Amino acid sequence: MPTSTEEATERTANDGLASRHAIYSAALWLGLSLTVGTLASFSLVWPDWLRAVFPKELWPYIHFGRLRPVHVHIAIFGWLSTMYFAAMYYIVPRLAGVKLFSERLGAATVWFWNITMAAATVTLLMGMTQNREYGEEIWPIDLMVAITVVMLGINVFATVAKRRIKTMYVSLWYMMGSIIWLALLYIVGNKMWDPSGAFTGVTDPIINWWYGHNVIGMWFTTNGVAIAYYLIPLLAGRPLYSHKLSMIGFWSIAAIYPQTGAHHLIWGPVPSWLVSVAAVTSMMMIIPVWTVLTNFYKTASGNWTRFLGSVPGRFILMGSVFYFVTCLQGPTQSLRSWSAVVHFTHWVVGHAHLAMLGAFSFFSFAFAYHALPRLLGRRGMYSEALAGWHFWLSTLGFVIMAFDLWFAGIVQGTSWISGTPFIQVVVAMKPYMLTRALAGVIILTGQFLYIYNVFMTARQPERTAKPAAPRAA
Amino acid sequence: MRWARLYMSPTLIILGIVALLAFAAVVYLIVPTADRMLWDPTPRAKPYSDLEARGKRLYGREGCWYCHTQQVRPVKADANLGPVSLPGDYVYDKPAFLGSERQGPDLAWVGDRLPDKNYHIVHLKNPRATMPGSIMPAFDHLPQADLEALAAYLVSLKSGSRPERDLRSRGRHAHDYPPRRYRIQNPVAFSRENLTAGKRLYDRDCARCHGLGGRGSGPAEAVDFTDTHFMGEATDAYLFWKISEGPRRPVAGHDYKNRLSARGRWQIVHYLRSFAEGLAGE
Secondary structure, three states: OOOOOOOOOOOOOOOOOHHHHHHHHHHHHHHHHHHHHHHHHHOOOOOHHHHHHHHHHHHOOOOOHHHHHHHHHHHHHHHHHHHHHHHHHHHHHHHOOOOOOOHHHHHHHHHHHHHHHHEEEEEEOOOOOOOOOOOOHHHHHHHHHHHHHHHHHHHHHHHHHHHOOOOOOOHHHHHHHHHHHHHHHHHHHHOOOOOOOOOOOHHHHHHHHHHHHHHHHHHHHHHHHHHHHHHHHHOOOOOOOOOOOOOOOOHHHHHHHHHHHHHHHOOOOOHHHHHHHHHHHHHOHHHHHHHHHHHHHOOOHHHHHHHHOOOOHHHHHHHHHHHHHHHHHHHHHHHHHHHHHOOOOOOHHHHHHHHHHHHHHHHHHHHHHHHHHHHHHHOOOOOOOHHHHHHHHHHHHHHHHHHHHHHHHHHHHHHHOOOOOOOHHHHHHHHHHHHEEEHHHHHHHHHHHHHHHHHHHHHHHOOOOOOOOOOOO | OHHHHHHHHHHHHHHHHHHHHHHHHHHHHHHHHOHHHHHHOOOOOOOOOOHHHHHHHHHHHHHHHHHHOOOOOOOOOHHOOOOOOOHHHHOOOOOOOOOOOOOOOOOOOOOHHHHHHHHHHHHHHHHHHHHOOOOOOOOHHHHHHHHHHHHHHHHOOOOOOOOOOHHOOOOOOOOOOOHHHHOOOOOOOHHHHHHHHHHHHHHHOOHHHHHOOOOOOOOOOOOOOOOHHHHHHHOOHHHHHHHOOOOOOOOOOHHHHOOOOOHHHHHHHHHHHHHHOOOOOO
């Protein structure tokens, strides 16, 4: 279980360097990604508005087809993945009872990754793409991603290898596993031995979605769960409810998740047995998700006052609720009957945001609010009030956006079935798209408060030599 | 907990998860490639000309595929989009633009609906001139040569079959009688064994378009076997004939006289009856 070693080891200036840089970088990528997303969302209502605002020279780079991949890539790789780097650099040494193998290597990894993300942003805006969802980056950038993952892996595995706490807490398994999963999935899924990066025929969508969905399930999900597993006992001030449940959760996700990708191709031109495999395993995802959430709930329950008294606790609870809803939607969407209604509609967009923004970004915010003051040796964040506003704006904005997209999706899906002319459905979507864009503005406002809070915390004078160290849970 | 200690070794965790991922890789990467269906081109699939290939690259570069799918599914929502897409339609694509969202209409067979290149050029330059209410970005900043390549690519997306506005309103089996050689009784006995065999064949070969429940949750061409009016009119011989030769509007791969034994086809006929009679699944 999590134990704080901050008292045990001597602090030096270098301590937490990698994690701090990752948190700062991630905050900036968050701002960029959500700004791009919000700008793009208004073009679904007024398709020409960006042309009215920006000069003619920029028109080739600012239409929806160019902005969408930038939004998605920077959100999941620039923001979430960088936060996961920060979480690994912070959590792995604490669970291992030693210092991070190399803070300098860690910081170098973060900055190499920042260069990679900047290159991805520029190339995607320029239209340099491999045209495969979640795998758009061109080959040289694929190589940079692979190098980053190797650098990250060296640091994490070397830290685990010299650990003093022999019992490995579940967060460590998830973090080690995620690095291996990401490396293997990225290399195979992006066909990195071929600079074109694509397979021929429908083999390509099959492998694309095997990679695309697994990277969600075996990098974004597993790291998010690792953060929650680390924070919940600390925030609740009590040990984890069940280590056996955490094992069931870990091994069932490792066994089940890699088989689910083809549910993106239901009714599509692919072998139907493969879709059946995906549907069955998607339904089985109830096992890992519910065991993990039961474990979370039983650990926190009975101590809600303390748990919800802190901003990280609120983010973890709300994130867990969103995670639960994601994993009710996911299995049902993989059924052929429901897929026939909602596939290709805004419903799925709502579902994707629910996982990436609702669940895993919320876990990451909880981590930032917990870890940043400790990394800096501060008593707390610059402003608790701003953190509270960040929580409520993110939650409110996201709930509006999610329900709006789900309703929009059902209207779209049923209209297509009833044979309504396509353009009428497009026009009918505009009020929904406007609501979604305005909800995006609410979310974006909250994120600017977060970014401001992070950087003001960093600039704050060090008040006390020692942070309020978390009690060993 | 001795058994639990096994899980505490990093080596075992790594070996375990790599093995599980490798198993999935076999299922997704290796097994499907053994299926000829993925590699044999359909008659309507054809390689791209240089101009069309250039248009396809532009289609990718501009991100058209984020909002337009290129796959027609055997579901009611896609009934007016043309023939159902088959794996063999994509053998010349690398990558195939199947897409994942329909902010705009499906373009799998847009060349059937809109065969005029000039229409596409005008539409690309100013989408709202040809389609009021459209939310497509305007592409008038592209050079004329690029627009022509894109248009050439779009009109190349065709199946060759004539589009029909609403296939569901078409009289499906009027003037549609089996030829003399098919006017025969079902020689296979109605038994549990034959029903089970019929189900096995149906699930393997027919369910993709007609649905596992026989509801024809597919395109208008795929008949609904739970439709009691239709099943009441259709004789066994009619069903056997259609299974053997395919529907009036040709569907690739529906020539089951070449693929299944007569016995197997008659077993399917028995199974089809069970849908309308509510026996399926018992």
